[in-house]
Amino acid sequence: MDASSFLHYGLGLVLAPLLPGIVNRVKALFAGRQGKPLLQSYYDLAKLLQKSAVYSKTTTWVFRAGPIVGLATTLLALGFVPLAGSAPLCSFTADFFFVAYVLAMGRFATILAALDTGSAFEGMGASREATYSALLEPIFLVSLLGLATLSGGFSLAAALNNAASAAWATHWPALMLLVAAFFVVLLVENCRIPIDDPNTHLELTMIHEVMVLDHSGPDLAFIEYAAALKLWLYCCLLAAFAPIRIGNPILDFLAACGLAMLVAIAIGLVESTMARLRLVRIPQLIGLAGAFAALALILLRRGA
Amino acid sequence: MTLFCFSLMLLGIGALVALLAGKGAAANRLPAAMLCGASLLGLAVAISTLVSGRVETLHVAWGLPFGAFSLRLDALAALFLIPTFLLAAACSLYGQAALAKYAATRRLGAHWFFFHILVLAMALVFTAADGFLFLLSWEAMSLAPFFLVSFYSDREQVRAAAWTYLVASHLGAFFLLALFMLLVNAAGGSFAFQAFESLQLGGGQAAILFGLAVVGFGSKAGLAPFHIWLPEAHPAAPSHVSAFMSGALIKAGIYGLLRIGVMVAPAGIEPGLVLLGLGLATGVGGILFALAQRDLKRLLAYSSVENIGIVVVGLGIGLFASRAGAPAMATLAYAGALLHALNHALFKGLLFLGAGSVLHATGSTAIDRLGGLQQRMPWTGACFGLGAAAIIALPPFNGFAGEFLLYVALAVGHPHSDLAMVFTSALSIFGLASIGGLALLCFAKAYGLAFLGEPRRQEVLDAHDPGPAELATMLSLGLACVLSGLAAPWLFEAILPVASQLAGTTGVPLSLVADARRLLDAVVLAALVLAGVVAVLALARRALLRRRAVRQGVTWDCGYLKPAASMQYSGGSFVQPVTFLLQPALKPGFAAKELQEGPTGYFPAKARFEAPFPDWILESVFRPLFEATVWFCDHFKWLQHGHINLYILYILLALLTALFWALR
Numbered sequence: 001m002d003a004s005s006f007l008h009y010g011l012g013l014v015l016a017p018l019l020p021g022i023v024n025r026v027k028a029l030f031a032g033r034q035g036k037p038l039l040q041s042y043y044d045l046a047k048l049l050q051k052s053a054v055y056s057k058t059t060t061w062v063f064r065a066g067p068i069v070g071l072a073t074t075l076l077a078l079g080f081v082p083l084a085g086s087a088p089l090c091s092f093t094a095d096f097f098f099v100a101y102v103l104a105m106g107r108f109a110t111i112l113a114a115l116d117t118g119s120a121f122e123g124m125g126a127s128r129e130a131t132y133s134a135l136l137e138p139i140f141l142v143s144l145l146g147l148a149t150l151s152g153g154f155s156l157a158a159a160l161n162n163a164a165s166a167a168w169a170t171h172w173p174a175l176m177l178l179v180a181a182f183f184v185v186l187l188v189e190n191c192r193i194p195i196d197d198p199n200t201h202l203e204l205t206m207i208h209e210v211m212v213l214d215h216s217g218p219d220l221a222f223i224e225y226a227a228a229l230k231l232w233l234y235c236c237l238l239a240a241f242a243p244i245r246i247g248n249p250i251l252d253f254l255a256a257c258g259l260a261m262l263v264a265i266a267i268g269l270v271e272s273t274m275a276r277l278r279l280v281r282i283p284q285l286i287g288l289a290g291a292f293a294a295l296a297l298i299l300l301r302r303g304a
Numbered sequence: 305m306t307l308f309c310f311s312l313m314l315l316g317i318g319a320l321v322a323l324l325a326g327k328g329a330a331a332n333r334l335p336a337a338m339l340c341g342a343s344l345l346g347l348a349v350a351i352s353t354l355v356s357g358r359v360e361t362l363h364v365a366w367g368l369p370f371g372a373f374s375l376r377l378d379a380l381a382a383l384f385l386i387p388t389f390l391l392a393a394a395c396s397l398y399g400q401a402a403l404a405k406y407a408a409t410r411r412l413g414a415h416w417f418f419f420h421i422l423v424l425a426m427a428l429v430f431t432a433a434d435g436f437l438f439l440l441s442w443e444a445m446s447l448a449p450f451f452l453v454s455f456y457s458d459r460e461q462v463r464a465a466a467w468t469y470l471v472a473s474h475l476g477a478f479f480l481l482a483l484f485m486l487l488v489n490a491a492g493g494s495f496a497f498q499a500f501e502s503l504q505l506g507g508g509q510a511a512i513l514f515g516l517a518v519v520g521f522g523s524k525a526g527l528a529p530f531h532i533w534l535p536e537a538h539p540a541a542p543s544h545v546s547a548f549m550s551g552a553l554i555k556a557g558i559y560g561l562l563r564i565g566v567m568v569a570p571a572g573i574e575p576g577l578v579l580l581g582l583g584l585a586t587g588v589g590g591i592l593f594a595l596a597q598r599d600l601k602r603l604l605a606y607s608s609v610e611n612i613g614i615v616v617v618g619l620g621i622g623l624f625a626s627r628a629g630a631p632a633m634a635t636l637a638y639a640g641a642l643l644h645a646l647n648h649a650l651f652k653g654l655l656f657l658g659a660g661s662v663l664h665a666t667g668s669t670a671i672d673r674l675g676g677l678q679q680r681m682p683w684t685g686a687c688f689g690l691g692a693a694a695i696i697a698l699p700p701f702n703g704f705a706g707e708f709l710l711y712v713a714l715a716v717g718h719p720h721s722d723l724a725m726v727f728t729s730a731l732s733i734f735g736l737a738s739i740g741g742l743a744l745l746c747f748a749k750a751y752g753l754a755f756l757g758e759p760r761r762q763e764v765l766d767a768h769d770p771g772p773a774e775l776a777t778m779l780s781l782g783l784a785c786v787l788s789g790l791a792a793p794w795l796f797e798a799i800l801p802v803a804s805q806l807a808g809t810t811g812v813p814l815s816l817v818a819d820a821r822r823l824l825d826a827v828v829l830a831a832l833v834l835a836g837v838v839a840v841l842a843l844a845r846r847a848l849l850r851r852r853a854v855r856q857g858v859t860w861d862c863g864y865l866k867p868a869a870s871m872q873y874s875g876g877s878f879v880q881p882v883t884f885l886l887q888p889a890l891k892p893g894f895a896a897k898e899l900q901e902g903p904t905g906y907f908p909a910k911a912r913f914e915a916p917f918p919d920w921i922l923e924s925v926f927r928p929l930f931e932a933t934v935w936f937c938d939h940f941k942w943l944q945h946g947h948i949n950l951y952i953l954y955i956l957l958a959l960l961t962a963l964f965w966a967l968r
Binding site: 049051052053054055056057058059060062064066068069071072073075076077083090092094095097100101102104105107108111112115116118119120121123124127128130131134135136137140141142145146148150152154156163203213214217218219222256279280283294297301 | 689697700741823837854880
């Protein structure tokens with residue numbers, strides 16, 4: 001941990017809301033529309049922070065704790081993710097289990113906040129979120145285990161930083177499979193099409209958005225910001241796979257940011273070209289990611 | 305040892321006092337207070353034994369032809385005595401307050417007598433150094449809960465549950481009897497544990513002994529498929545009894561596996577793999593059944609099955625790794641399993657007591673009849689929520705440390721060159737993470753639907769927190785969950801000698817094991833940072849909302865302005881996606897189907913819908929087995945006809961046979 005770790009972390013905090021803007025721009029381009037400004041997320045956050053809040057009479061402190069715990073856990077998890085081959089703020093052996101459980105804690109708080117409103121819609125969203133994340137959790141951890149085994153580094157930072165330099169030449173099939181598995185994890189965790197549509201207008205079909213219907217003002221700002229940070233986290237995770245190391249820290253950092261934005265563009269492409277899956281099909285997609293991760297592990301062992 | 309014997313004596317005296325006590329408030333309070341005092345003394349002794357690591361023994365001559373009254377108090381015993389005495393103290397405090405309303409009408413002394421006997425018997429089980437004494441105590445320990453479970457014996461269901469418990473625990477005891485008879489036979493007639501330890505067992509013999517130990521101890525612990533008594537007995541018992549049984553009693557099975565099972569396990573990696581497989585099946589199966597339950601206490605009972613699964617996964621990895629030449633992995637896995645067993649006592653005790661308070665306040669533990677309790681019972685709700693966060697292993701709380709050690713053992717404990725090891729690890733991580741994800745869903749349901757939202761029934765409207773004694777018990781257990789989460793590094797160090805001994809790595813320097821302590825430090829530090837960030841964000845929101853008009857309204861229901869409590873998601877609908885998806889595991893073809901009676905006629909009055917989740921292991925394996933036994937025994941009914949003259953003939957025949965056999 002040094003000054004550059006703090007700098008990377010701080011820049012991540014600043015740049016994160018740019019990613020939803022990029023995704024929306026790509027989608028607008030495909031649809032032949034002008035689209036929202038690139039910085040729309042920043043405007044939204046600023047506007048929400050200036051507003052007051054409305055709370056339902058049904059709710060308790062659990063509802064108010066939801067957004068705070070959700071944002072705090074994402075902030076903590078982001079501290080473990082390296083950018084551009086540098087050391088992250090904190091890192092220790094087997095920290096990816098800790099990160100996974102910290103993120104689970106944020107999810108638990110969000111689900112409880114949704115149930116606290118007593119709304120049928122939010123209960124529905126909570127149920128779906130809990131189900132899909134329960135299916136995703138083991139696949140996320142096994143993919144990370146595969147990555148760690150491949151790179152020989154057993155912390156998130158070591159695994160990701162070594163993965164970039166690890167032999168794409170010898171292990172490229174396993175790496176490709178892991179990239180695919182992580183991309184599915186990203187889509188599910190960040191509620192993107194084809195799993196969930198953040199822009200839909202029908203509450204019955206939503207997963208994540210329907211859980212936060214009752215939040216307003218600063219609470220909603222916390223939730224939106226946490227969502228942007230989570231997208232940044234996963235984009236950085238995927239960006240770390242690309243074997244680009246220039247040597248100059250500034251150029252490396254710029255390259256990493258560029259890669260993260262490329263991932264966002266890829267998300268936009270997927271969102272523009274695919275329809276949403278039926279809810280019963282989502283477990284099959286998650287299962288596919290699991291199969292990729294398992295296959296990657298098998299290929300790794302065969303190669304070793 | 306003197307103090308330990310003193311606390312055992314206090315338990316015995318307390319049992320006598322309870323037996324002599326009649327009705328009235330004093331007959332409730334005095335025995336409970338004696339139980340609490342004796343347990344606290346025992347707890348202090350157990351903690352000092354664990355910390356100091358000393359081993360003490362005691363031999364007392366007795367007049368029985370077999371065995372010896374010899375006790376051995378070592379660190380492993382202390383590790384299991386701690387949750388026993390801790391929960392006994394907590395449950396006596398809670399129980400006397402919860403039972404106070406029966407003090408005038410019932411003889412509560414009998415209840416406390418059996419509670420004293422149960423704690424005394426467990427203390428002897430954990431310290432017995434002799435097979436005969438062990439079996440005797442085990443029998444007392446298995447018998448006493450029958451009377452505790454059947455406290456509300458005027459209810460049909462409770463009686464059935466108590467009988468299920470009795471039969472299941474004695475079937476288990478039968479396997480243990482066989483195990484000890486074979487052991488004593490192999491040891492040349494000696495009942496001493498020391499003699500068992502020095503045995504050189506052949507492969508086949510060891511395999512049989514290990515199988516007997518797994519079935520016998522597994523049925524006490526609640527290992528699938530011998531778990532069937534747990535979900536019956538726990539909901540039927542008074543809540544402080546369920547808390548004690550779930551938190552402490554079932555750990556006796558784990559203790560037996562560690563003390564005897566590991567000792568007799570045949571050479572090779574197979575025994576470890578057997579335990580690992582059973583543990584994973586128990587864990588995943590337990591949590592799947594837990595999340596389908598509609599009754600809070602039944603859900604908690606199945607969740608105990610799941611947690612026992614996690615502990616047995618740890619034992620399995622430990623046994624497997626110590627045979628496969630990965631000492632660090634074995635040590636960490638044993639440490640993780642022991643730590644999880646200890647922590648489970650705290651949070652499961654807390655959750656059962658919370659469920660008991662809900663039952664007391666609303667008269668029901670059916671999740672679909674509750675809701676909105678957090679507003680009405682804020683302290684109970686907070687405690688239950690904390691217990692839920694701890695049981696799903698969220699990092700600042702105590703459930704995380706044990707599972708984290710297991711993950712560390714699996715991910716980095718072994719050289720990544722052995723193919724079998726790599727795939728076993730990956731499969732175990734997959735299993736543990738699945739259990740973790742499903743546990744989150746399960747406890748989001750348990751806490752979210754029972755405590756949050758709007759009340760679903762009238763009875764819930766005027767629910768309130770229980771009295772000060774119950775609240776104090778729950779709050780102290782909640783505090784213990786937080787503190788033992790923060791003290792995880794120290795707890796790990798305290799447990800390490802036991803784990804090293806089990807793994808056979810005592811005195812072997814292992815860099816990973818030393819690292820694990822630092823990893824736990826880092827985890828605790830990160831958790832504290834998280835708490836700090838939460839506090840800062842809460843303050844930030846407060847500052848933002850100051851001087852702004854914060855309004856209250858109804859829940860936003862997409863434009864609908866009169867949301868009703870019955871519109872909320874129910875427990876069944878909350879878990880429907882996952883039960884639909886995992887139907888093959890939950891409800892294989894032969895299990896009961898959804899029952900639906902739709903509204904009929906022009907003026908439909910009534911409709912019915914039922915979606916039962918019967919335990920298919922009970923329904924398809926044990927029930928036919930029990931029915932076959934009944935059918936078989938039915939054929940001997942003619943022997944029992946009520947004619948006293950013929951009974952005398954039986955006696956005569958028996959005597960004659962004995963005479964001829966003696967004169968032969």
